[in-house]
Amino acid sequence: MKLKSQIIPGLIGVLFFASLFGCKEHEKKVLRPRVLISSDIGGTDPDDFQSMIHLLMYADQFQIEGLISSPYGEGSTKDFQDMIDLYEIDYTQLQRHAPEFPTPTSLRSITKQGGKDAAPFRGYTIPTEGSEWIIKCAKKESEQPLWVLVWGGIEDLAQALHDAPEIKENIRVYWIGGPNKKWSINAYTYIAEHHPDLWMIEANSTYRGWFMDEDSPEDLKGDAFYKNYIDGRGAMGQDFIKYYDGNIKMGDTPSLVYLMNGDPNEPTGESWGGSFEKINRSSRNIFLGGSSLEDKVAAYGTIEWRFEGPELEVPEDSVVFEMEIQNQTWPGLYLGDGIYGIKYSSKKPEKGYYKSSSAISELDGLEGNYISTFPWPGNASPDDYQLGANWYSDKVDETLFIEDQQGAKTISKYRNEFLMDWAERWKWLDK
Template sequence: MSLPIKYSPSSEYYSISKNTMFLLFLVCLTFAGVYKMEAQEIRPRILISSDIGGTDPDDFQSMIHLLMYANEVSIEGLVSSPYGPGRKKDFLDMIDLYEKDLPKLKEHSGGFPHPDSLRAITKQGETELAPFRGFRRATEGSDWIVKCAKEKSDQPLWVLVWGGLEDIAQALHDAPEIKENIKVYWIGGPNKKWGVNAYSYIAENHPDLWMIEANATYRGWIIDDESPENINAKNFYPNFIKGKGHLGKDFVNHYNGDIKMGDTPSLVYVLNGDPNDPTGESWGGSFTKIQRSTRSIFQNGSTQTDTVAAYDVIEWQFKGPVLDIPKDSVCFTNEIWGQVWNGYYLGDGIYGTKYSSKKPEIGSYRTSSDIPELDGLTGQYTSIVPWPGETSEHDYILGTNWYGDRLEPQLFMGVQQGAKTVAKHREAFLMDWAERWKWLE
């Protein structure tokens, strides 16, 4: 017995045998399976390195956002990295909240990961800032970065860094070959200030890394001067989040619910636009290719007349006694803006410390040490925009895939260069997120 099937758009009829129909059915199942695999495969592979639980609560806000979009990406790692007291448990606490909201989220998409799968990929990274050389020791987190980067895939692993670069620097030190498989989007600025030693190691020893260094662009999320009133920093929570789910109840615990989420641009960068083209349009910003990362070395101090670019690597070197101690031994501290950085023995009677200003400023420093020659040294510096600054012989020469904040004056928001490339998408991004909050009603 054969089944007549109408062939559209003509009026002819064709007969197909049962065997043929069965074969066509198998083919359809095969293509459906392939399509399903491809649909899963095209989700960006991401690994988050975060100082969640550290000195800035905005990482908790960004983590809530990530979990609500977890069906759009393949999360392969959550690594707790410095700066501050944050630890792996802070990630796990957020996953616990996500688990409570998961039934409602799954009503809208089947792609949300199981909480246990997220717990399994949550790792403890470095808990201390890197010493002068830029790396210290392998951690569970840095080893996990290496493991994920070596997984066979047609896609890169997007390493989204919401804190210091310590675990990235360690992973690159231990397995430099992973550079071929990873692309890094780093929220710099204050994180560059604290993680300047790890940054310096990467820029000097791995300049061929594919890197977006966003020192100011991300500020377009935070500066809401041009946003409609209903979605500004104070009003978005009461208008769209309050009372929605366990994640919504927790959101108010961070900045009283005021929107900051300075790390989120790294995530939406891979969700919107073409992430392989940093110079294009994306919710996560638009960037320019840079060929050097500027560095200033001052021997025996600096004064207010010494001008550097904001986000420069500033290195002070001082002369002192020749000691029979290992290099990278902490021998003094350097206080700037009430915050303290370690100073290290570099060998041959030379001592050094690094800093990176997170904005244009006139800053002062003062050293403290049990070594008389290093105690009570004072000085100043002046940092300006844009970055990179003027060329010097000490600059880090970068490869062909390093990108930084856009330089055009019309893209500044105040002193924050490139910030308008994110701010222009702020309303679209927030209203898209507002739709997801409805899922948790």
């Protein structure tokens, strides 16, 4: 009886500690990062399809709460749904290796349509299904922040912040800027001016280290990775060749792998998704009446031209002239009281030229130049947007540049590591 009385408390103790261990294991699974993707998939650049395949192959490591279609062009939620269809074919094989992979049905249910047009001068318009979904997810009770990973235009996030600014306390943003910033400049400047306290990683060029492969081993260059590790593996592998002939671009993927490697709470540290530094201002130059080659601005900075003309009886933010900048056309807007304006951001260092056209004679045929230089954010200007304590961007150390791409080496040095990790996952789809 004495022995039995000793054994029973011992068993109770073992079961107690086992239950604690089980709770910790459960907690660990629950604490997978919460992510919401806002993407221009199907829009101007097919690399989002590649990034979506990568996301789906690592979907077991995240709580995916939203897939927002925010394109410029013809993209829509159907492009997300088409990728989920491929995932569904591969789902059973993937789940054998990790039961946490989300069901295709659950992914379809969180796919929402965001805005399809660039924001006007003020930076926001009306709510979309996508912006409202961002708010809903951000307000969900959780011990974790919601990571909003923006792979295209930032309009839906700007709209969400305008409609529910309190969500800033619950979200963290990693934005692939650069070219997306150029197209989304009005929404970006709204956020920088009115929500400078947002927790933001603004990656204007660092992300390019994902696909700038000059220093890579031969088996990882160009389409070699596709031929060696993807070709013939699963429905997603068969689809991958459709985008850039299988060449790895996936310029949005650094936002995701940032959460997979390193400490995401410390952007200045090391990560597959790059290393960044705090910035306390966002470059902005306002030119009244035009600019010339004597005017230097920071690449990725905001260039704002304002012109005087007749007072019009049209709503503010009406498009009344056009500006051709670097062979692309941008809308010019009426700001009221006889003032007209347009914003632009260069996606790289460049010697730029612009020319306007309009039925309004005072706004027709205006010509000028500018020079954008690195590093970003460049020399301080009284026009700059002043940022809060948690805004991060590309490192200015020139030893971390690849060509003229600031900060790109903070990602490219891990190229072998992150691609070979992915290669192991492709083996899961072997027949």
